[in-house]
Amino acid sequence: MQPNEPTPPDPVPATPAAEPAGAPASAEQRLAELEAKHAEMADAYLRAKAEAENTRRRAEEEIAKARKYAVEAFAESLLPVRDSLEAAIATPNATPEQMLEGVHATLRQLVQALERHKVVEVNPPAGTRFDPHQHQAISVVPSDQEANTIVAVLQKGYLIADRVLRPALVTVAGAK
Helix, strand or coil: CCCCCCCCCCCCCCCCCCCCCCCCCCHHHHHHHHHHHHHHHHHHHHHHHHHHHHHHHHHHHHHHHHHHCCCHHHHHHHHHHHHHHHHHHCCCCCCHHHHHHHHHHHHHHHHHHHHHCCEEEECCCCCCECCCCCEEEEEEECCCCCCCEEEEEEECEEEECCEEEECEEEEEECCC
16 A cells, blocks of 8 residues: 555444344344234224223113113002092992092092102193193184183193193184
């Protein structure tokens, strides 16, 4: 070599470069770790999916039971009314006054049972403004009352928890 010639660089070592600390030693090890993590995540997903399906199924069963037995308490409160009616039928020698007294007592039982279950009577007095949400007009009659007011109730209506179970059948005053 000549004195002014640059020196050639050191040859590249033939061994692979050292990997940073904590990194996997090879691609195969990294792949194995990722596959293990994937299997763990897939298992967690399947378990969560199964739990969601079990929760949905239990909720459907509870809803079905609630529908099936929804009237249980109502039916139970009507049993004394039935007992009273059967007792009246079983008393053939009752006087008309006794029968009337029994009918009134039975009606009170029925009213109490309906009230306990939020069944409210709709029986508007004459002169009340006609409400198509709670009343059904059967006829319009000439009257001295203000138009579109109730003249008479032909059949009481009923609400259950603010929902019309049956509208009251009414006659309504027509325009003068």
